[in-house]
Amino acid sequence: MEKSMFNFQVDEKRCIECGECALECPAGVITMDTTPQFNEDGGCFRCQHCLAVCPTGAVSILGRNPDESQALAGAFPSPDQMTALIKGRRSVRRYRDEEVAADLIDELLDCAGHAPTGVNAQGVLFTVVKERAVMNALRQEIMERLGRLKESGGLPEGFVGQYMGGAVKGWLEEGRDIIFRGAPHLLISSAPKAAPCPAQDTLIALTTFQLIAHARGLGTVWDGMFMMALSLCPDLAGRLGIPEQHLLGYAMVFGWPAVEYHRTVQRGPAQVNVVS
Numbered sequence: 244m245e246k247s248m249f250n251f252q253v254d255e256k257r258c259i260e261c262g263e264c265a266l267e268c269p270a271g272v273i274t275m276d277t278t279p280q281f282n283e284d285g286g287c288f289r290c291q292h293c294l295a296v297c298p299t300g301a302v303s304i305l306g307r308n309p310d311e312s313q314a315l316a317g318a319f320p321s322p323d324q325m326t327a328l329i330k331g332r333r334s335v336r337r338y339r340d341e342e343v344a345a346d347l348i349d350e351l352l353d354c355a356g357h358a359p360t361g362v363n364a365q366g367v368l369f370t371v372v373k374e375r376a377v378m379n380a381l382r383q384e385i386m387e388r389l390g391r392l393k394e395s396g397g398l399p400e401g402f403v404g405q406y407m408g409g410a411v412k413g414w415l416e417e418g419r420d421i422i423f424r425g426a427p428h429l430l431i432s433s434a435p436k437a438a439p440c441p442a443q444d445t446l447i448a449l450t451t452f453q454l455i456a457h458a459r460g461l462g463t464v465w466d467g468m469f470m471m472a473l474s475l476c477p478d479l480a481g482r483l484g485i486p487e488q489h490l491l492g493y494a495m496v497f498g499w500p501a502v503e504y505h506r507t508v509q510r511g512p513a514q515v516n517v518v519s
């Protein structure tokens with residue numbers, strides 16, 4: 244039984260000495276000396292591949308019990324199912340006036356938290372609006388602030404000003420919410436600027452959330468309009484609880500869709516540049 248500050252442990256009764264954990268370790272901190280040996284100073288970055296790859300569940304690290312991991316044999320969706328999910332996902336812009344249960348949101352976020360991060364930094368923070376009342380208050384505040392900016396001539400020239408001006412007009416004249424598309428929930432991803440790949444990590448996390456959300460029958464849409472609104476209300480990110488030292492990744496709204504798609508869209512072939 245080996246113990247370290249990473250709490251790497253091998254159950255010798257289960258270990259078949261196959262060496263998979265040592266072969267797999269991306270940091271090369273595990274070597275085989277009959278049973279696996281762990282180098283505490285070798286630069287382990289806590290990816291848990293040793294635990295995941297062990298065929299007999301003999302390896303534990305970071306206090307994780309391998310028996311509590313989900314077994315994977317036969318558990319992945321088929322390629323056809325995965326393709327249908329990816330091609331059949333649409334940006335949903337009509338939502339039912341209904342909250343998504345908080346425990347389902349937690350489950351989706353937990354799943355999205357399994358997205359890869361550069362050097363396994365796992366620093367992505369999900370800032371989420373779970374209650375419709377909170378969402379409605381945020382919607383109201385943003386529309387009012389943009390309205391005041393528009394009235395005072397404070398909207399910037401160009402693209403952002405045009406879109407935000409249009410959003411205010413749609414809200415005031417028709418009660419149309421083109422910033423949040425009437426969705427009951429908002430999700431923002433951010434990550435410490437000091438992380439190795441914060442921009443990429445935040446976007447991969449939201450992409451992962453989007454796919455699992457659609458697999459559960461929810462709708463989502465990436466929310467560039469809200470990102471523009473945020474850029475015009477610089478205090479807001481902090482007030483929503485996003486730490487100052489975080490890079491703001493992106494935002495997405497989600498909820499139960501009030502629309503059903505019966506087929507995929509058809510797109511041209513992927514643009515591919517083959518290097519020869």
Ligand SMILES: Cc1cc2nc3c(=O)[nH]c(=O)nc-3n(C[C@H](O)[C@H](O)[C@H](O)COP(=O)(O)O)c2cc1C
Binds near residue numbers: 332333334424467469
């Ligand atoms: C980065 C990004 C920002 C987006 N911002 C908005 C937005 O603010 N409002 C909106 O209705 N759709 C937004 N979309 C959705 C795109 O318009 C949509 O993905 C595109 O039209 C293709 O449709 P599909 O997602 O149904 O395939 C955004 C998409 C991305 C990737």
